[in-house]
Amino acid sequence: MKKTTQFKNLLQSSGLEFILEAHNGMSARIAEEAGFKGIWGSGLSLSAQFGVRDNNEASWTQVLEMLEFMSDATTIPILLDGDTGYGNFNNMQRLVHKLEQRDIAAVCIEDKLFPKTNSFIKGDAQPLADIDEFCGKIKAGKDAQRDDDFSIVARVEAFIAGWGLQEALRRAAAYHEAGADAILIHSALSVPDEVLAFKREWGDRCPVVIVPTKYYATPTDVFREHGFSICIWANQMMRAAIGAMQQTAKSLLEDENLLSVEDRIVPVSEVFRLQGAAELQEAEKRYLPKSAQGVRAIVLAASRGTELGELTETKPKAMVEIGGTPLLSHITTAYNAVGIKKITVVRGFGKQMMDLPGPDYVDNDEFADTGELFSLQTALAKLDDEQDTIISYGDVLFNKYIPQALSEEKDEFVIAVDTNWRESVNRHRLADYVRCSHPNSRQAFGSRIVLERIGADLPEGAIHGEWMGFLKVGRTALPLLREMLEEILATPEGRRAKMPVLLNELVSRGRPVRVIYTTGHWLDIDSLDDVVQAGSF
Numbered sequence: 001m002k003k004t005t006q007f008k009n010l011l012q013s014s015g016l017e018f019i020l021e022a023h024n025g026m027s028a029r030i031a032e033e034a035g036f037k038g039i040w041g042s043g044l045s046l047s048a049q050f051g052v053r054d055n056n057e058a059s060w061t062q063v064l065e066m067l068e069f070m071s072d073a074t075t076i077p078i079l080l081d082g083d084t085g086y087g088n089f090n091n092m093q094r095l096v097h098k099l100e101q102r103d104i105a106a107v108c109i110e111d112k113l114f115p116k117t118n119s120f121i122k123g124d125a126q127p128l129a130d131i132d133e134f135c136g137k138i139k140a141g142k143d144a145q146r147d148d149d150f151s152i153v154a155r156v157e158a159f160i161a162g163w164g165l166q167e168a169l170r171r172a173a174a175y176h177e178a179g180a181d182a183i184l185i186h187s188a189l190s191v192p193d194e195v196l197a198f199k200r201e202w203g204d205r206c207p208v209v210i211v212p213t214k215y216y217a218t219p220t221d222v223f224r225e226h227g228f229s230i231c232i233w234a235n236q237m238m239r240a241a242i243g244a245m246q247q248t249a250k251s252l253l254e255d256e257n258l259l260s261v262e263d264r265i266v267p268v269s270e271v272f273r274l275q276g277a278a279e280l281q282e283a284e285k286r287y288l289p290k291s292a293q294g295v296r297a298i299v300l301a302a303s304r305g306t307e308l309g310e311l312t313e314t315k316p317k318a319m320v321e322i323g324g325t326p327l328l329s330h331i332t333t334a335y336n337a338v339g340i341k342k343i344t345v346v347r348g349f350g351k352q353m354m355d356l357p358g359p360d361y362v363d364n365d366e367f368a369d370t371g372e373l374f375s376l377q378t379a380l381a382k383l384d385d386e387q388d389t390i391i392s393y394g395d396v397l398f399n400k401y402i403p404q405a406l407s408e409e410k411d412e413f414v415i416a417v418d419t420n421w422r423e424s425v426n427r428h429r430l431a432d433y434v435r436c437s438h439p440n441s442r443q444a445f446g447s448r449i450v451l452e453r454i455g456a457d458l459p460e461g462a463i464h465g466e467w468m469g470f471l472k473v474g475r476t477a478l479p480l481l482r483e484m485l486e487e488i489l490a491t492p493e494g495r496r497a498k499m500p501v502l503l504n505e506l507v508s509r510g511r512p513v514r515v516i517y518t519t520g521h522w523l524d525i526d527s528l529d530d531v532v533q534a535g536s537f
């Protein structure tokens with residue numbers, strides 16, 4: 001329902017309704033969340049939160065700016081305390097336009113002179129507006145509104161200024177006649193006598209609104225019984241915030257530590273919740289380019305890597321330094337460079353030495369008797385949310401191009417294959433050679449290439465490339481991956497199996513494993529020679 005209509009309904013409701021002061025987007029949201037059906041955009045509180053006096057020191061456009069935040073943060077109507085309308089009838093018309101543009105439901109104007117002073121500061125010394133001039137302002141406002149349900153509340157300050165009941169009634173009648181949708185009758189007494197006397201005389205000519213700040217001890221049922229329309233709790237949110245801030249500031253200054261205040265203040269997670277951070281995260285999933293956002297990595301680094309001889313006597317391979325920096329650090333840097341921050345490293349051999357800050361660690365303490373798939377399962381067991389995942393090795397150096405390219409592919413399973421495989425063959429290296437649906441060629445450009453088989457034993461004539469050790473698994477395929485690992489790991493050979501076993505199993509189950517061909521951009525550290533060569537990678 002339109003906010004203007006909601007507010008009109010509050011004014012016309014048969015029971016007493018309540019609206020709560022708010023002075024910025026956050027307090028407005030809190031008011032709505034608490035269950036209030038409307039908000040009072042208090043002039044006192046809005047100026048107070050700016051740190052200025054309630055004397056029109058904040059310009060009306062500054063007030064408008066804040067109202068926009070309040071309106072955007074809420075779905076309930078806001079009644080702006082529009083002071084005297086910030087000028088004459090002409091300013092009032094522009095104000096109404098601007099309020100409607102910002103989805104503010106209603107404005108209340110008071111019959112004082114610009115610049116006004118708060119009613120509780122020497123109220124009886126305050127001059128009132130000329131009745132005819134004020135009626136013209138109401139009429140101009142009503143003529144300016146484009147939404148029929150926009151409301152103008154006329155606030156009678158006759159009691160505040162010490163003029164008594166008859167003047168209050170005379171003014172209210174004139175304002176009602178001029179088109180005001182409701183009367184706000186204000187009083188600075190600590191008892192409700194003035195407003196009750198007014199209401200008895202006024203009857204039900206139009207809805208009457210009250211602000212019981214000073215007669216706060218009056219039981220609310222008294223207002224209900226007298227048939228008031230809306231009761232405004234006009235400044236309590238701002239006053240509560242001031243008290244809490246003063247206490248916190250004092251404690252922090254005296255104690256010089258956060259412990260004394262932490263339990264008394266809301267956690268930052270509550271701030272994020274009120275700001276709607278979760279909604280943005282959802283939107284990011286929908287609207288941001290897929291690339292690497294929302295992708296995580298699992299780095300398999302549990303094995304010792306005996307092929308590096310004394311370098312890995314005590315140190316795990318992933319901690320061997322390449323160009324003065326541990327391999328693992330190069331790996332996390334490359335992932336970070338494409339926005340992949342969530343990295344889970346499976347450690348095993350020499351795990352106490354693998355403690356670089358940044359990644360999360362899970363331990364495969366059975367690393368000596370188990371293989372890569374066991375490590376992978378260990379990592380997945382710790383990751384319960386389903387997110388696109390790149391699985392790679394702790395002994396492979398790579399350019400950020402690789403995770404970037406994998407992230408962009410939408411297939412459930414994607415691997416990166418190096419077409420420069422002859423180099424490995426010439427070096428008699430045992431490598432994970434692959435045969436694909438098409439070799440890398442100009443003809444293949446644009447076709448969807450999938451894996452047919454992976455193995456170190458592929459005959460040379462059948463090889464299309466070398467697997468670089470990267471497998472991307474799409475979020476939706478993770479349940480299948482978990483299920484397959486469960487099955488494979490149920491056998492003794494399965495517990496020692498390496499990643500290619502999984503890839504071949506996917507092929508034999510008819511699950512396409514998408515291949516992206518690339519040349520270079522990576523280096524597998526398998527020998528001391530590789531370590532030396534990697535220094536210039």
Ligand code: SPV
Pocket residue numbers: 042043044045081118119120211213234235
């Ligand atoms: C306000 O909240 O700014 C008001 C109400 O105008 S009062 O301060 O009671 O005058």
Ligand code: MG
Pocket residue numbers: 042043044081083
């Ligand atoms: Mg005010």
